[in-house]
Amino acid sequence: MCGIAGIIDFNHHEDMQALLQRMLGFLHHRGPDAGGLYMDHGVGLGHARLSIIDLAGGDQPIHNEDRNVWIVYNGEVFNYPELRQELLTRGHRFYTTTDTEVIVHLYEEMGPALFEKLNGQFAFAIWDARKRHLILGRDRVGIRPLFYVHNGQRLQFASEIKALFADARIQRKLDSQTLSDIFTCWTPVDDRTPFTGVRQVPAGHYAKFSEKGIRITPYWTIPAGDTDPGERPFEDWLEEFKALILDATRIRLRADVPVGAYLSGGIDSTYTSALVKNNFNNRLCTFSVGFSDQRFDESHFQKLALESLQTEHRMTTCAENSIGAIFPDVVWHTETPILRTAPAPLFLLARLVRETNFKVVLTGEGADEIMAGYNIFKEAQVRRFWARNPLSENRPMLLQRLYPYIFAEGSERAKQYLKSFFKKDLEQTDSPIYSHLPRWHNTAQLRHFFSDALRNRTTGSKRFEERFTASLPTDFMQWPALSRAQYIEMRLFLTNYLLSSQGDRMAMAHSVEGRYPFLDYRVIELAFRMPPRYRLFGLTEKHILKTAARGVIPPELIDRPKQPYRAPISSAFVSSAPPDYMADLLSEKRLEESSYFAPRKVHQLRLKARQPNGRALSERENMALVGIISTQLLDDQFIRHFPTEPDHLHKNLKIYHQDTENRLN
Amino acid sequence: MAAHKEKVRAFIIDNFMFGSADGLTDETSFLDEGIIDSTGILELVDFLEQEFGIQIEDEELVPENLDSITNVHTFIENKLSA
Numbered sequence: 001m002c003g004i005a006g007i008i009d010f011n012h013h014e015d016m017q018a019l020l021q022r023m024l025g026f027l028h029h030r031g032p033d034a035g036g037l038y039m040d041h042g043v044g045l046g047h048a049r050l051s052i053i054d055l056a057g058g059d060q061p062i063h064n065e066d067r068n069v070w071i072v073y074n075g076e077v078f079n080y081p082e083l084r085q086e087l088l089t090r091g092h093r094f095y096t097t098t099d100t101e102v103i104v105h106l107y108e109e110m111g112p113a114l115f116e117k118l119n120g121q122f123a124f125a126i127w128d129a130r131k132r133h134l135i136l137g138r139d140r141v142g143i144r145p146l147f148y149v150h151n152g153q154r155l156q157f158a159s160e161i162k163a164l165f166a167d168a169r170i171q172r173k174l175d176s177q178t179l180s181d182i183f184t185c186w187t188p189v190d191d192r193t194p195f196t197g198v199r200q201v202p203a204g205h206y207a208k209f210s211e212k213g214i215r216i217t218p219y220w221t222i223p224a225g226d227t228d229p230g231e232r233p234f235e236d237w238l239e240e241f242k243a244l245i246l247d248a249t250r251i252r253l254r255a256d257v258p259v260g261a262y263l264s265g266g267i268d269s270t271y272t273s274a275l276v277k278n279n280f281n282n283r284l285c286t287f288s289v290g291f292s293d294q295r296f297d298e299s300h301f302q303k304l305a306l307e308s309l310q311t312e313h314r315m316t317t318c319a320e321n322s323i324g325a326i327f328p329d330v331v332w333h334t335e336t337p338i339l340r341t342a343p344a345p346l347f348l349l350a351r352l353v354r355e356t357n358f359k360v361v362l363t364g365e366g367a368d369e370i371m372a373g374y375n376i377f378k379e380a381q382v383r384r385f386w387a388r389n390p391l392s393e394n395r396p397m398l399l400q401r402l403y404p405y406i407f408a409e410g411s412e413r414a415k416q417y418l419k420s421f422f423k424k425d426l427e428q429t430d431s432p433i434y435s436h437l438p439r440w441h442n443t444a445q446l447r448h449f450f451s452d453a454l455r456n457r458t459t460g461s462k463r464f465e466e467r468f469t470a471s472l473p474t475d476f477m478q479w480p481a482l483s484r485a486q487y488i489e490m491r492l493f494l495t496n497y498l499l500s501s502q503g504d505r506m507a508m509a510h511s512v513e514g515r516y517p518f519l520d521y522r523v524i525e526l527a528f529r530m531p532p533r534y535r536l537f538g539l540t541e542k543h544i545l546k547t548a549a550r551g552v553i554p555p556e557l558i559d560r561p562k563q564p565y566r567a568p569i570s571s572a573f574v575s576s577a578p579p580d581y582m583a584d585l586l587s588e589k590r591l592e593e594s595s596y597f598a599p600r601k602v603h604q605l606r607l608k609a610r611q612p613n614g615r616a617l618s619e620r621e622n623m624a625l626v627g628i629i630s631t632q633l634l635d636d637q638f639i640r641h642f643p644t645e646p647d648h649l650h651k652n653l654k655i656y657h658q659d660t661e662n663r664l665n
Numbered sequence: 666m667a668a669h670k671e672k673v674r675a676f677i678i679d680n681f682m683f684g685s686a687d688g689l690t691d692e693t694s695f696l697d698e699g700i701i702d703s704t705g706i707l708e709l710v711d712f713l714e715q716e717f718g719i720q721i722e723d724e725e726l727v728p729e730n731l732d733s734i735t736n737v738h739t740f741i742e743n744k745l746s747a
Contacts, residue, residue: 403703413723417706420696420728445699448687601683608680618704 002060003027003048003159003508004072004146006125008134010153010211016044019167021653023156024048025646026163030074030508034059035650038070040658043127047072048650050511052255052359058098059654064108065093068129070656071107073100074159075122075144076515078251083117107135112206115219119251119521123201125157129658133210140220140521141366142203142495143514145504149198155209160505161198161335165642171197172639174631176457179596182337183446183627184464185436187496190471191216194336194634203495220521222490223528224483225475230531234544237530241523242548248520249275252362259515260285260353261362263313264565265301267542268364268373270309270557271549272517276362277309278552286311287361289349292319293568301557308554316352318345323572324579331633333509334501338630339443339623341567346506354510361512365503366519369494370527371542372486372535373562375402379422380435380485381536387426396422401539404561432469432476435485440465446624449605451591451598468492482532569622573629574609585632594635597628669717669745670738676712677734681705691734706731713737719744 005023007016017039024035024046031048038045038061047060053076061070077083080099083106088094092105099120106114107126112135121143126135136157138146148157149164158164165172175196178188191199201207204220249272253259261273263286277284286309291297299315306313323344330344353361368374379402386395396419425437433440444464447455476484507514517523527535530544537543546558573582584590586606591599605624609617617625670691678686681700695701701709709731710721719741730740 413710414706414726416724416727417731418703420732421703421706424696441699442702445702448682448685598683598685601685604679604683608683618702618708620702 003030005158028648073124077120137206224487248517265298268367350510
C-alpha cells in the first residue's frame with residue numbers, strides 16, 4: 001500500500017525532481033517506508049512505499065526486463081502468485097517477488113487488456129517508453145484512489161488531491177456543481193471531485209494519455225443486469241457463495257506482514273473473521289471501536305463476537321469531543337465535504353491498528369452494498385408494495401420496522417404524518433431512480449443553506465437527478481428493481497464515499513491498508529447473478545450470507561436488528577465546550593469570505609442546535625451542520641491556507657534516470 | 666386571526682427555513698417542498714400546543730391539518746373556537 005504521483009509533459013522538459021519529491025511528501029502517510037522516482041525527459045513517476053510484500057526487494061518504481069516499461073503502483077493484486085506462475089512459463093524473468101512486477105510483465109503480454117486478469121484493489125501508472133504513453137488504471141470498484149489534472153500536453157496524477165496541489169500552478173477551487181451534487185446525493189459523481197479541474201479515474205476504468213490526448217475506457221461494470229433465470233436450487237447458490245467468500249478471504253491474507261481484522265459487531269466482519277480463525281490463522285488479532293454515547297455503541301455485540309472468536313482483541317472508544325477534535329484531520333484526509341461524522345471513529349480505529357504495529361486489516365465493508373443490507377433497499381421494496389395499493393393503511397406501517405428510531409421518537413404520535421412523508425413520489429415506480437428519490441429529495445433540502453452566490457452559479461445547469469438518469473445503462477429498466485437500487489448505491493455511495501472517505505483515506509491516514517473480501521469481483525458477480533430474493537428475502541437483508549453464517553458465528557449476531565453505522569453529530573460540535581476552531585470557522589466573516597453558505601441561516605442553525613431544552617437537531621439538520629463545517633474546513637485547509645511545504649519529505653529517495661538506464665543496457 | 670397565522674409563519678421560517686422565507690406561501694406544502702423532515706413534525710406540534718395552549722390528539726396529526734400555513738391556521742382556529 002502506498003502513494004503514487006507523477007507528471008507527464010510532452011511539451012516542456014522542465015526539471016521536475018523537486019516538485020515530485022514534494023508531491024510524494026504530501027503522500028508520506030500513505031507510504032512512509034521508502035520513496036522512489038523514475039525520471040525521463042518530460043516524464044516523472046514517484047512512489048511512496050508502505051512495505052507489505054517483498055519487504056527487502058520491493059522498492060518502486062519497478063521495470064520490465066528491457067527497462068522500457070516502468071510502473072508506480074498502489075495496492076494489491078491478490079491473485080499475483082498464480083499470474084506470476086503463468087508469466088514465468090511464458091519466459092518472463094523477475095527480479096523481485098512483488099505483485100507490482102507481475103503487472104509490468106502482464107502489461108507486456110496483454111497491453112491494457114491486462115485488467116481482466118487482476119483480482120485486487122489498486123491504482124497504478126505505467127509509463128511505456130516505447131510507445132510513449134501512460135496508462136492510469138484503477139480497480140473495479142475504486143478501492144484505491146487516483147486523481148489527475150489534465151491540461152493539453154501535460155498530465156499530473158496522484159493518489160490524493162493534496163499531492164496535486166503541491167504544484168502551486170494548479171488551481172485550487174471548490175466546484176459549484178459538485179458541491180450541489182454532494183448536497184443532494186452525498187458524493188461527487190463518477191470522475192468528479194470537489195475541486196474544479198481535478199478529476200479521478202472512475203472505478204473499473206483506465207486512462208491512456210499520449211501526445212494525442214487522454215482517453216478513458218471502462219473495462220468492467222457492476223454486472224447488475226445479469227440475473228440467473230432462477231432454476232438453480234438455493235443450496236447450490238449457497239455452496240458457491242460459501243466457497244467464494246472463503247477463497248476471497250484466503251487470498252486477502254497474502255502478505256509478508258501480519259493481517260488483522262476490524263470487528264464491528266455485525267455479521268459481515270464477524271463471519272470473515274471466523275473464516276480466518278477457523279481455516280487459516282488461529283492467532284488472529286482484531287480491532288474495534290466503541291462509542292461513549294450508548295445510542296451508537298455496539299460493544300455488546302462486539303463482545304459476543306469476541307467470546308466466540310477468541311481473538312486477541314484491542315478496542316478504542318470514541319467520545320463526542322474526540323470527533324470534534326480530530327475532525328479537521330479527518331477532512332484533510334477525506335478531501336471532500338461530508339454529511340456524516342462516521343469517518344471520524346474509523347480514523348481513531350486505524351490509529352489504534354497502527355499503534356499496535358499492524359499494517360493490514362480485513363474489514364466487512366461492501367457487504368451492505370452487494371448483499372442489500374441497507375434500509376434504502378428495503379424502503380424501496382416497501383414503497384413499491386405500498387404503491388400497488390396506495391390506500392392501504394397497513395402496507396406503509398412496514399416502514400416502522402425499518403426506522404424504529406424515527407417512529408419511536410415522541411411515541412407513535414406522528415405515525416400518520418410520517419406515512420405521508422414516505423408517500424412522496426410513491427407512485428413513480430417506473431422512475432429508474434425510484435429507490436433513491438426520497439433520500440435525494442430530503443438531502444437536497446440542505447441546499448437551502450447555500451449562499452445566493454453559490455445558488456446562482458448552479459442554476460441553469462441540469463438537475464442532478466436528470467444528469468444521473470441520463471448516464472444509466474440503456475437496458476437499466478430491464479434489471480430487477482433491487483439490482484437497480486444496488487447499482488445506484490454502489491456507483492455513487494460505495495466508490496466515492498464509503499471506500500474513499502471511510503475506507504482508504506481513514507486507514508491510510510495512519511498507514512494502514514484495508515482489505516475487503518466482500519468486494520472481490522467474483523463475489524460481487526455472484527451476488528448479482530443470483531435471484532434478488534436470496535439477497536433480500538422479504539424484509540430480511542443478506543439472506544444468503546445469514547444462511548452461510550448460521551452455525552459459524554453466534555445466532556444473536558445473525559438475528560439482531562441491523563444498526564446503521566452512525567456517529568454522534570451535533571454534540572461533537574455544538575456543546576458547552578465546542579472544538580476551538582468552531583467559532584472562527586462559522587463566523588459571519590469567514591462564511592462571507594468563502595461564500596458557500598448564507599451566514600444568517602448557519603447562525604440560526606447553530607442557535608437551534610444550542611437550544612438548552614430544545615429537541616435535538618433532526619437527521620437532516622445534523623447533516624447540514626456537518627456538511628457546512630466540513631466544507632468550511634476544506635476551504636480553509638485546501639484553498640486558503642494550503643501548506644506550501646509538506647510536513648515530511650522522503651529521505652534517501654532512490655532515483656532512476658532513463659539516461660543512466662539506457663547506458664546500463 | 667391574522668396574528669396567529671403570522672406566528673405560525675414566523676415559526677416555520679425561523680425553525681425550518683433558518684430565517685429565510687425562500688418563496689414560502691400560505692399554500693406551500695411542507696411535505697412536497699421538503700420543508701419539514703420526518704422528525705420536524707413533532708417540533709411543529711410542540712410549538713402549536715405551547716404557543717396556543719391547545720391539545721392536539723394523535724389522530725389529528727395528519728397532513729390535512731398540518732401541511733401548509735393555511736392548513737395549520739385553519740386547524741388551530743377550529744381548535745381554539747371549539
